[in-house]
Amino acid sequence: xxxxxxxxxxxxxxxxxxxxxxxxxxxxxxxxxxxxxxxxxxxxxxxxxxxxxxxxxxxxxxxxxxxxxxxxxxxxxxxxxxxxxxxxxxxxxxxxxxxxxxxxxxxxxxxxxxxxxxxxxxxxxxxxxxxxxxxxxxxxxxxxxxxxxxxxxxxxxxxxxxxxxxxxxxxxxxxxxxxxxxxxxxxxxxxxxxxxxxxxxxxxxxxxxxxxxxxxxxxxxxxxxxxxxxxxxxxxxxxxxxxxxxxxxxxxxxxxxxxxxxxxxxxxxxxxxxxxxxxxxxxxxxxxxxxxxxxxxxxxxxxxxxxxxxxxxxxxxxxxxxxxxxxxxxxxxxxxxxxxxxxxx
Amino acid sequence: xxxxxxxxxxxxxxxxxxxxxxxxxxxxxxxxxxxxxxxxxxxxxxxxxxxxxxxxxxxxxxxxxxxxxxxxxxxxxxxxxxxxxxxxxxxxxxxxxxxxxxxxxxxxxxxxxxxxxxxxxxxxxxxxxxxxxxxxxxxxxxxxxxxxxxxxxxxxxxxxxxxxxxxxxxxxxxxxxxxxxxxxxxxxxxxxxxxxxxxxxxxxxxxxxxxxxxxxxxxxxxxxxxxxxxxxxxxxxxxxxxxxxxxxxxxxxxxxxxxxxxxxxxxxxxxxxxxxxxxxxxxxxxxxxxxxxxxxxxxxxxxxxxxxxxxxxxxxxxxxxxxxxxxxxxxxxxxxxxxxxxxxx
DNA sequence: AGAATATGAGTAACCGCTCTCAGAGTTCTG
DNA sequence: CAGAACTCTGAGAGCGGTTACTCATATTCT
Numbered sequence: 001x002x003x004x005x006x007x008x009x010x011x012x013x014x015x016x017x018x019x020x021x022x023x024x025x026x027x028x029x030x031x032x033x034x035x036x037x038x039x040x041x042x043x044x045x046x047x048x049x050x051x052x053x054x055x056x057x058x059x060x061x062x063x064x065x066x067x068x069x070x071x072x073x074x075x076x077x078x079x080x081x082x083x084x085x086x087x088x089x090x091x092x093x094x095x096x097x098x099x100x101x102x103x104x105x106x107x108x109x110x111x112x113x114x115x116x117x118x119x120x121x122x123x124x125x126x127x128x129x130x131x132x133x134x135x136x137x138x139x140x141x142x143x144x145x146x147x148x149x150x151x152x153x154x155x156x157x158x159x160x161x162x163x164x165x166x167x168x169x170x171x172x173x174x175x176x177x178x179x180x181x182x183x184x185x186x187x188x189x190x191x192x193x194x195x196x197x198x199x200x201x202x203x204x205x206x207x208x209x210x211x212x213x214x215x216x217x218x219x220x221x222x223x224x225x226x227x228x229x230x231x232x233x234x235x236x237x238x239x240x241x242x243x244x245x246x247x248x249x250x251x252x253x254x255x256x257x258x259x260x261x262x263x264x265x266x267x268x269x270x271x272x273x274x275x276x277x278x279x280x281x282x283x284x285x286x287x288x289x290x291x292x293x294x295x296x297x298x299x300x301x302x303x304x305x306x307x308x309x310x311x312x313x314x315x316x317x318x319x320x321x322x323x324x325x326x327x328x329x330x331x332x333x334x335x336x337x338x339x340x341x342x343x344x345x
Numbered sequence: 346x347x348x349x350x351x352x353x354x355x356x357x358x359x360x361x362x363x364x365x366x367x368x369x370x371x372x373x374x375x376x377x378x379x380x381x382x383x384x385x386x387x388x389x390x391x392x393x394x395x396x397x398x399x400x401x402x403x404x405x406x407x408x409x410x411x412x413x414x415x416x417x418x419x420x421x422x423x424x425x426x427x428x429x430x431x432x433x434x435x436x437x438x439x440x441x442x443x444x445x446x447x448x449x450x451x452x453x454x455x456x457x458x459x460x461x462x463x464x465x466x467x468x469x470x471x472x473x474x475x476x477x478x479x480x481x482x483x484x485x486x487x488x489x490x491x492x493x494x495x496x497x498x499x500x501x502x503x504x505x506x507x508x509x510x511x512x513x514x515x516x517x518x519x520x521x522x523x524x525x526x527x528x529x530x531x532x533x534x535x536x537x538x539x540x541x542x543x544x545x546x547x548x549x550x551x552x553x554x555x556x557x558x559x560x561x562x563x564x565x566x567x568x569x570x571x572x573x574x575x576x577x578x579x580x581x582x583x584x585x586x587x588x589x590x591x592x593x594x595x596x597x598x599x600x601x602x603x604x605x606x607x608x609x610x611x612x613x614x615x616x617x618x619x620x621x622x623x624x625x626x627x628x629x630x631x632x633x634x635x636x637x638x639x640x641x642x643x644x645x646x647x648x649x650x651x652x653x654x655x656x657x658x659x660x661x662x663x664x665x666x667x668x669x670x671x672x673x674x675x676x677x678x679x680x681x682x683x684x685x686x687x688x689x690x
Numbered sequence: 691a692g693a694a695t696a697t698g699a700g701t702a703a704c705c706g707c708t709c710t711c712a713g714a715g716t717t718c719t720g
Numbered sequence: 721c722a723g724a725a726c727t728c729t730g731a732g733a734g735c736g737g738t739t740a741c742t743c744a745t746a747t748t749c750t
Contacts, residue, residue, distance in 0.1 A: 019736090021735090021736055021737085022736060022737060022738095023736080023737095031699075031700085032699065032700045032701075033700090033736090033737080033738090034699070034700060034701080034702095034738080034739075035698090035699060035700075036737095037737070037738055037739080038698095038699090038738095038739095040737095041738085045697075045698065045699095046698075046699085047697095047698065047699085050698090050699080062498075062499070064472070064476065064499075065736080065737070066417075066476065066735090066736055066737070067473065067476050067477050068413060068416045068417050068422065068476075068477065068735090068736080068737090069417050069705090069735070069736035069737040069738090070736080070737055070738080071413045071705095071737090072411075072413050072414050072417050072705050072706065072707090072735090072736080072737070072738095073704080073705055073736075073737045073738045073739085074705085074737085074738070075705070077413065079477075081456075087432060087438050087441060087457070088435065088438045090433070093432055093433045096432060096459060097459075097461060100459060100461060101461070104466075109458070109470070109473060109474075110458075110459075111426075111456040111457065111458060111474075112432070112456065112457040112458075112459065113454070113455075113456060113457075114441060114442075114445060114455075114457065116442060116445060116446070121449075125454070127409070128412065128454060129454075129456075131409065131411065131412050131413075132412050132413065132424075153407075154407070154409070233632075233633075234632065234633035234636060235632065235633060235636065238633075238636045261633075262633070262636060265636050265637060265638055266636070268638045269638055287578070287579065287580065288578075288579035288580065288583075288606075288607070291579060291580065291583045291607060291610050291611070292610060293610055293613045293614055364706090366705090366706055366707085367706060367707060367708095368706075368707095376729080376730085377729065377730045377731075378706090378707075378708090378730085378731095379708080379709075379729070379730060379731080379732095380728090380729065380730075381707095382707065382708055382709080383708095383709095383728095383729090385707095386708085390727070390728065390729095391728075391729085392727090392728070392729090395728090395729085410706080410707070411705090411706055411707070413705090413706080413707095414705070414706035414707045414708090414735090415706080415707055415708080416707095416735095417705090417706080417707075417708095417735050417736065417737085418706075418707045418708045418709085418734080418735055419707080419708070419735085420735070691750105692749105692750090693748105693749085693750085694747100694748080694749075694750095695746100695747080695748070695749085696745100696746080696747070696748085697744105697745085697746070697747085698743105698744095698745085698746095699742105699743095699744090699745100700741105700742085700743085700744100701740105701741085701742075701743100702739100702740095702741090702742100703738100703739090703740085703741100704737100704738085704739090704740105705736105705737090705738085706735105707734105707735090708733105708734085708735085709732100709733090709734090710731105710732095710733085710734100711730105711731090711732095711733100712729105712730095712731090713728105713729090713730090713731100714727100714728085714729085714730100715726100715727085715728080715729100716725100716726075716727075716728095717724105717725085717726075717727095718723100718724080718725070718726090719722105719723085719724075719725090720721100720722100720723095720724100
């Protein structure tokens with residue numbers, strides 16, 4: 001059962017399936033471990049015949065270098081990690097794809113750690129993930145700033161998604177939620193809406209906070225705003241919709257597309273026509289909201305750009321170059337069928 | 346720039362930010378490395394005062410053991426990995442959650458590798474992921490059996506999701522697609538449907554194959570079956586719906602819920618009433634299809650069970666116990682509003 | 691031909707941590 | 721009070737690689 005290889009003495013008794021290490025290959029090929037290492041790493045200054053012998057031995061034994069040992073010796077792992085609070089969120093999936101591909105081009109692999117929205121585990125998870133790899137893309141919108149600030153030195157190099165961290169210089173990729181909200185609101189106002197509901201996301205969420213702020217600011221003297229606690233999922237949006245009916249609002253701004261979709265669905269069940277009786281807008285532009293009935297008006301976040309940009313900056317950090325400027329992506333207003341003129345009362 | 350710590354001589358010239366290793370902590374606390382190791386691992390046979398000193402030193406220096414070095418020394422990493430072909434698939438997300446939680450209970454972490462449906466990269470990815478951790482949960486429905494068989498010895502210990510591997514004894518968790526399809530079909534038949542369309546998934550997908558087989562078998566002498574190439578996404582289902590109108594079918598069996606949802610949505614746009622004019626069923630029971638309009642009848646796969654069961658078996662393998670029997674989960678028929686009596690023609 | 695220079699392979703130190711083993715210091719026993 | 725039985729701690733050998741250095745051999749130059 002022992003994992004340790006038996007140390008020369010008392011070597012029998014066990015069938016001794018000798019582990020295939022660089023040493024075994026070296027012995028088999030009749031060369032030194034250094035030479036095997038050179039061959040395995042494609043160092044050209046090894047004589048052809050030796051290299052041949054080594055390769056043959058490695059082949060026969062089915063040898064592959066241990067990434068763990070290699071990482072230790074090299075001081076780098078060739079891996080980056082991304083921590084997300086919820087893999088189910090299509091938003092992150094977009095980033096993940098882009099990041100995976102971008103990193104792969106430079107022969108880095110991406111591993112994903114999912115904190116499952118478990119706020120408590122997040123710091124530990126982040127540090128553990130980080131320590132096993134060379135860099136981190138961190139998405140922890142709910143983590144208190146001070147805590148993150150404490151962690152920051154241990155996490156470096158890392159790139160932040162969707163938040164900034166005053167007090168620690170590290171690249172951030174953020175989305176201009178305020179601008180997105182402004183565009184949506186402007187659009188709704190132009191359609192004559194003057195009383196809006198906001199279906200709020202999780203109140204610990206920084207991005208929800210940004211939306212709320214933008215809304216309040218825009219509302220001043222222009223329109224009435226009713227804030228409804230809701231959540232971030234389809235089910236949340238579905239559940240909250242019933243409350244909308246007696247609020248006298250003519251338009252709904254949802255925390256995100258999923259919520260909007262859920263609300264849309266429920267309104268349909270309630271026989272409320274969208275957009276004739278009620279307009280509704282989402283946020284994100286996740287893949288399928290262009291197909292809902294009616295298609296959802298939303299603020300489209302170009303998620304496919306974030307992955308590569310995150311990689312670029314992380315790469316710069318890992319190579320002691322200075323990363324490019326922070327990105328503050330401005331969503332594009334995507335007008336579809338879920339918004340229309342405010343009904344005359 | 347050099348990563349290597351400068352070797353005692355020529356030690357100045359650099360500001361020498363000495364890395365915080367176990368050695369430094371030991372020196373600072375005035376004990377041996379062994380003792381630091383003991384303290385860090387909670388070994389109780391260390392005198393209180395020493396332990397105290399070590400902890401203080403570690404704290405001051407901000408020391409945390411290197412997981413890489415630890416893994417090498419221990420011969421285990423405390424990590425398992427799961428390889429999925431597509432993180433966007435809600436089905437995998439369900440498994441991932443369950444697996445993360447189950448593994449966490451035993452102090453294992455779960456890392457996710459996403460092959461992005463990249464069939465070519467999959468073997469490399471699987472092996473690399475596996476070699477950096479202690480076990481693998483593999484979900485590679487499209488990988489040819491022979492290739493997987495070749496890889497198997499290098500991947501062990503691993504658990505297969507959604508496929509079996511004749512010729513290599515390793516646990517499998519599979520879903521009884523055939524039974525699910527049979528239940529759905531029986532349901533539709535009982536409602537009087539006699540001509541069905543199947544919206545096929547990716548044709549390389551084993552699970553699609555299983556569905557097709559079951560459908561053909563069920564169809565014999567009972568009903569007519571029209572097979573339509575489609576896909577696995579909401580968009581695919583949406584796009585294919587237009588073809589349904591002139592097929593004279595009264596019911597549609599979709600590859601999965603997303604496809605069904607897409608189709609549902611498009612049919613609605615086309616003014617086709619579901620279920621009055623057309624019944625439609627999905628597969629999986631992903632979280633929100635209970636809220637669609639109408640709610641989707643589907644074969645509900647208990648995804649939350651798969652994660653823990655996968656962990657249980659993987660754990661057994663990693664600890665040289667014999668894993669429990671393979672699981673072949675039978676989906677439960679979930680009758681909702683999207684199915685109704687066949688319209689009389 | 692003899693010296694200078696390349697070239698290629700091996701030796702051994704090191705990455706950071708764990709763990710066996712043995713020795714020093716204590717407490718128990720007879 | 722000597723010797724046995726424990727308790728702790730430190731020394732040092734790994735884990736499986738990489739790489740600076742060294743040295744023997746082959747090559748080139750004068």
